[in-house]
Amino acid sequence: MSTQCRFCGEAVRPDSxxxxxxxxxxxxxARPAPPFPASAAKKKTDAAPAPVSDEPPPPVPLPARRWAKAEEPAADETPSAPPPASAILLPGxxxxxxxxxxxxxxxxxxAAAEHGGTPVALDDPxxxxxxxxxxxxxxxxVVTATDPGSANGTVVERAGTAFALQPGAPTPLLPGDRLLLGDAVVVVS
Incomplete structure (x- = not known):
């Protein structure tokens, strides 16, 4: 037994x-819907409804603001800049x-002479x-890192946040930064 599609008239299986x-x-x-159980329709709750209070609910504390304004330094203090990066720790x-x-x-x-630098070869099997x-x-x-247009790009991890370097754009480095070059990790100190 089959039915017809109401749009194109093609034969359609009944369970399709x-x-x-x-x-x-x-x-x-079209299958008949099962009858609504009569026992559920007639079932009444014997419990009294919960009393409604006119008082407002207690306030819910808000989570701590992540964007809270940092404390301003005292007049005699000057904000100190982070120390400049002085070395890198290679994977080996x-x-x-x-x-x-x-x-x-x-x-x-x-290509080191083209960039005016000292070559540092990293093992990359x-x-x-x-x-x-x-x-x-x-x-x-300031110490800067520039991706000259590498195929897989370079990622910098700073304070738990990772971001990709834009090719050709120098990016300042801070101590503690982790540079991800393919499978190699270079740590700035």
């Missing part, structure tokens, strides 16, 4: 919800001072890192 030809919703075959455990421009990557030797993946430069009191 959709027409196989046009895909329209045809609905299931070696520490490199940030007293010159560093070119980090899988094989940065050939998975080849997730570019040959020239990141340029770290001290500029005055």
């Amino acid at each position: 919800m959709f027409c196989p030809a046009c895909g329209q919703l045809t609905g299931m075959a 455990g070696a520490t490199v001072a940030l007293d010159r421009t560093l070119v980090l990557g899988r094989a940065p030797e050939l 998975q080849r997730a890192m570019s040959r020239v993946h990141l340029v770290v430069s001290p500029t005055g009191e």
Whole structure:
């Protein structure tokens, strides 16, 4: 036994919800709904309804504001800037001072002169890192990281927040930052 689709007239199985030809919703075959249980309709609750109070409910405390204004320093105090980054800790455990421009990557030797820096080769067996993946430069009191356009990009983790470096845009680094270059992690100290 079959029915017809009301949109295209195609034969539709009685238990099908959709027409196989046009895909329209045809609905299931009309089955009688089970009768409403008479015992539930006649069932009454013997308990009295809860009394309604005219008093307002007690106030609910609000959560602490994350955007609360920081305390302003006293007149004799000046806000101190974070100390500049002075070194990076490489995945193998070696520490490199940030007293010159560093070119980090899988094989940065050939392009280090182009960026005016010292090559720092990082081990990358998975080849997730570019040959020239990141340029770290001290500029005055600030150390900056610039992604020269690596294939997988560079991510900076700072205080629990991760953000990607924009290719070609220098980004200031702070001590404690973690630089994710492919599978390698470089820590700024």
